Amino acid sequence: MPHPATVLVPAKPAGRPLPRPVLALTLGLVAMLGACQTGPELAAIQSISLDRNQGSQQNLASLNQAVAANPQDAEALNVRGTANGRSGNYQAAIADFTRAIEIDPNFYQAYANRALVWRQTDQPLKAVEDYNRALQINPNYDSAYIGRGNVYRLAGRNREALTDFQRAIDLNTTDPRAFHNRGLLYQLDGQHKQAIEDFSMAISLQSTAAEPYSGRGVSYLALGDEENAFTDFNTALKLDGTKAEYWTNQAIVYERQGDRAKASKSYARAAQLDPNYQPAKDGLARTRGAA
Secondary structure (H helix, E strand, O other): OOOOOOOOOOOOOOOOOOOOOOOOOOOOOEEEEEOOOOOOEEEEEOOOOOOHHHHOHHHHHHHHHHHHHOOOOHHHHHHHHHHHHHOOOHHHHHHHHHHHHHHOOOOHHHHHHHHHHHHHOOOHHHHHHHHHHHHHHOOOOHHHHHHHHHHHHHOOOHHHHHHHHHHHHHOOOOOHHHHHHHHHHHHHOOOHHHHHHHHHHHHHHOOOOHHHHHHHHHHHHHOOOHHHHHHHHHHHHHHOOOOHHHHHHHHHHHHHOOOHHHHHHHHHHHHHHOOOOHHHHHHHHHHOOOO
16 A cells, blocks of 8 residues: 655656655766777766755755654655665665665565665665565566666676666666666677667666766777767766766777877866876876877
């Protein structure tokens, strides 16, 4: 039986169950990929960024009031846990999800949300346990397959990860992470045409995320398509100019085109954003002093 809506849950459409919120934490890994020719490395960042505004203090204050008014409301605890997780209050998030599960042991969304926090706090075994429990309760829960697939992928268990992403896609998921992450696995396996198809699908589902453009650009460049690669790297930068990886990838194309001056500027920007990012440091060393 669905829980009653909290102050942050939209009104229930007639004849449709209320969706429970799912925590969209960053499941971060930078996948380093070599170019198809000898030369500088490219990087495709995997995670789709989260909106921390949903974990604002104002939002949490209203959620605290909702939980105080009804401490047995598992839905309110789940929503507050989501906000706490988004804002980086991981212990508070775990406490909220755990309490929600105690109230409703079949609350599979709370299990999946807690799993994301376990993953974010580098506790993958606990994450997999919670994803498994969520899927025992609801075998058709696409978000749990995607989340568990990410844990497997980051652990190098790529075959199991691919199975989970494929399962979510077979369930007709509209979550771009399923396609994006499957694309990363294809990319790592050198199946760049399949990777491009998956990154393109992720873009069609969430065109404002920079990461799939960067990933697709890496595969385009691996296939020797510098024009489309350059377009994708520039689009990624327009959407998010804070990633050293994106500036480095742009610089690599400039360098391949023989424009060492522009390449040096992009490498310098990448190194400024992340002084420890080795591909940017190496590229800057190669192109420093270009006219």
